[in-house]
Amino acid sequence: MTASERHSALIEAMIADGTLTDAALIDAFRSVPRHRFIPETGALTPHGTVLNANSDPERWLAAVYTDNAIVTQVDEPGSPRPREAPVPREPEPGPETASASSSAAPTVLARLLGLAGLHEGQTVLEVGTGTAWNTALLAHRLGDGAVTSVEIDPRLAASARSVLRAEGRSPAVHAADGYGGYPPDAPYDLITSTCGVRRVPPAWLDQVRPGGLVVCPWGLLEGAGVLARVECPGDGSARGSFHGGVGFVPLRTPGAAAPPARDSGQQPDEYRLTQSDPVAPLMAFTTAFALSVMVPDWRVRRRWIGTGSGVWVCDLEGVSWVRVYPYGTSWMIEQGGPRSIWDEFEEALALWAELGEPEPDRFGLSVAGDGAHRVWLDSADGRTWDV
Template identity: 35%
Template sequence: MTEDWRPGYAALLDALAASGELPDAWRPAFDAAPRHHFIPGDIWEQRATCVPVTTDAAWWDLVHRDVPIVTQVDDGRSDGPGIATSSNSMPTMVARMLTALDVADGQRVLEIGTGSGWNAALLAARLGSGNVTTVEIDPVLAERAAKVIKEAGYSPDVVWGDGARGWAPGAPYDRVIATCSVRRIPYAWVRQTRPGGRIVAPLAGDFWSGALVRLDVGGDGVASGRFVGGARFMPMRSERPGPDAPVDSGTGRRGSPGALAVGTMAGLGFALYAGAKLPGVVMADGTPDGGYRLWLHDRKGSAATVTQDEVWSYGPRQLWEEVTAVHHAYVQDGSPDPGDFGLTVLPGGQRLWLRSPDTPLG
């Protein structure tokens, strides 16, 4: 992969800066740790499936675009179905999460999910290598990341281990950042963060594809904070979903969606609300045939396919009717924005709340 990468990378960073996503405080780190150094030769573009990138021109084009890059499929096996299992994140999201982390000189950071190593190198460029620890569960990825980070001139502590446990030998940390999604914030992360510290992580739910939460850790061992936008990441390996129960197509029932605009279901505010009210119900949307379509299922054999013209329901539950009832409650509750929702993490678990930690949602 040999070409003058500077114009393409500079154009990418200039676009991020112009959009407000890359603040001046982080630009020197991005300049010092260019993205291409952390992208392996074999990569895939995520479309409906993972499509291999087979030419140098396509490789460079993808590296200098503001898109995620799949860097591993099937956990590195050669005989799998081609499912993405590790990636280099979209530069906008990298910059957004680092900005949300709100680091200061001298602070120590724990990163969960080393992946390609780019994020760890950016942190090292900003804070110094001695202040950065990164944990990766895949030993092959950890070894490769340690190598390319060193070649880039940085030497953070790259650890092979289960990120759900954090990394106690290096604690306490001022900041913790996760680059994989979790369904529940592990309390180990809170325990290993100094009082006054911060945790930034993508939280995964059934009804939504992912949301970024920013938590501040108090002296009482409780972390609490608000959601700061959507964030779609691969799940932590220990939290990958299992197989769903089959849906019996013979139970199909045709109905009408009613007056509610189907597209209103896709907003993150409603998704957070519905995820709390309808645990276990999964929502996805798209335009497979040029028209908007919504899919619902509950992993236990009930499902619904919804367009603006019709609804097909399957299994014992009437999922569309349940979702529309929750949407009515959401509107009655003032149609809260994503920033109105927050999360509190305690030793015994976590709770989602609306507008105030004193008003749990569920």
Template identity: 55%
Template sequence: MITADQRHAALIDTLVRSGELVDDRLIAAFRATPRHLFIPEAGALTVHGTVLDRRTSPDAWLAAVYADDAIITQVDDGDPARPRGRPTSSSSAPTIVARMLEAADLRDGQRVLEIGTGTGWNAALLAARLGDANVTTLEVDAEVLAGARSALAASGRSPTVHLRDGETGYPPGAPYDRTIATCSVTRVPRAWIEQTRVGGIVVTPWTAMEGAGVLAPLTVAADGSAAGRFRGGLGFMLLRGQRSPDAPSHDIGAEPDETRLVDVDPITPLTEFATAFPITFMVPRWRMGLRRMGTGMGLWLSATDGPSWARVYPYGSVWTVEQGGPRSLWDEVESATAEWNALGSPDQDRFGLTVAPDDRHRVWLDTPNGPGWDFAQPNR
């Protein structure tokens, strides 16, 4: 049996060889902070839904802990009365944790506010790098926080921990040199920017649509704005206050205003991150998902600002496109796709985000003054 220490050492070696971990002090923090101390012995799940139990399957539990993948530690906010199976807390994949902490450009003596304590592993890594007294971490869920407190104590780490909605930050400790969110947002909360010093960095996963996110390290300017270029794709659970309601698509039971056939697969580009991500912010106020539609797996689109909708599904060797409502939603998607192609099909790392002092969000290409798209507040 490969021991926990051996697996831990191998994981960190892999992160270093891959270039995800570069900072020597951060590497030392990872080596001093084993992940297995922060994963529940029972009740956690792999991203594929496999139940993990250290007591009955210790080898499988340990292998999952030191795989480079997320581990789900809570579903449905811990409420058995809502059996949707929606992950609501997790331990992020080690590669993603390393990437976020490297993006924070941590320096000795800095003070950090973490939004979302989760299992406590990320807070422990920050404390190992910067010192316990320099780390404040916030968790909105009392049950999740209780587990994190226990794990932090067992690991010998003691950052400042508060049960609090992280969307409002923690003013008593401000200003911070870094604010790091372990949840995704569609709107960067003003409190995070205001509570980060000028020249400091807000590191957050950002998404225009749940499921298609990027890492956004945003440097705070003296005028109250924050801006930065995206760094790779990733997926995080949304900040609880920014979740979308569980509403059905507007196309359910609706008759189309328009129907047409297309002979080039329109579904695959919207199910692959590289081609879907730019469309998510170039088209305002919408969401999408997959659903079986009689002839195969189809794609539904639904506006969040009214009853507009579209659906696309295979029909023999072609695809049927139907849409209805005041917006021609599928036409908007086609126009955005054409615009992206005309720009040279740039990948996500060529885009960035500026949050203005009045909280307007603008996604831009290559530079803050380059081509851009005002990101509209999603209707929820």
């Protein structure tokens, strides 16, 4: 199949499954082919397969029009680091690398733009230009002059401007830290981000017009994120709902990358054996999301040892930790430090079951005027958890 045929097939599939419903957004996706924004060399599939349009054009094109993210940059020494200590996603592009920039999966991007309710006359700030595919979609839908995009990596910002010019588009692309928004062009009707956040940056709420929207990936645990659509009344507060599961590169900040969570061979304070699989709740999206909300401040990483695949869990400082691995026909759970994180997991899973095993889209987010973030279940007046 040619690039044009693959592009058409992807759009028709998204229409058929209900991902794309708005006629103007469908026109934008049809008019802005993804392959024109993916680097011909240096990109990777989510599983780490190297893509090269010159040496293997068929594999490259197939990856571009598969409904997956494409990694376009991995962390390097000195590159901007994740702002909020994200959890490395599995599988990673390599044994010691993590995605620093990517092109979002087409259906995820379509859902994000659908939640934004794009219409003529809107002005939008996009945080995280990346490959500029989303920037071009926004510019096609709203007009070049309505779109401001910021990218923390100057090299990516320059590349995005070049690609957009080649496509006849000229939205404003600035090399800037998206955490601070972009004050010169504020206020905006909409701020949308293709970078995941744990907390909605205060600058975004300050730079949205009263009644405007922020639509972005949100999550306390990378790999168990959701799309958040929050309404902003103009007083620094916000309230909105979560929609489905997504994986995005975290919002970054200048500086060296933080070291990943590692099993450092510490001696446990407690051992226990269990017959049921303790890893499954950490790997399943619904339960991992619930645990991320109900148990504060933890990270997880897959751990491969001689007996099989387990996990390493620790708090954000690495002081309290849990090590889980297969042990014969059972599972060994070891934990140490002042917090008993595994006990907190068990209590949270029991509460989740008591509440009816709610799916992530039953939760929502409230941001108070003083910046306090709370996740709620079913209603902002219902059960809440501090972020």
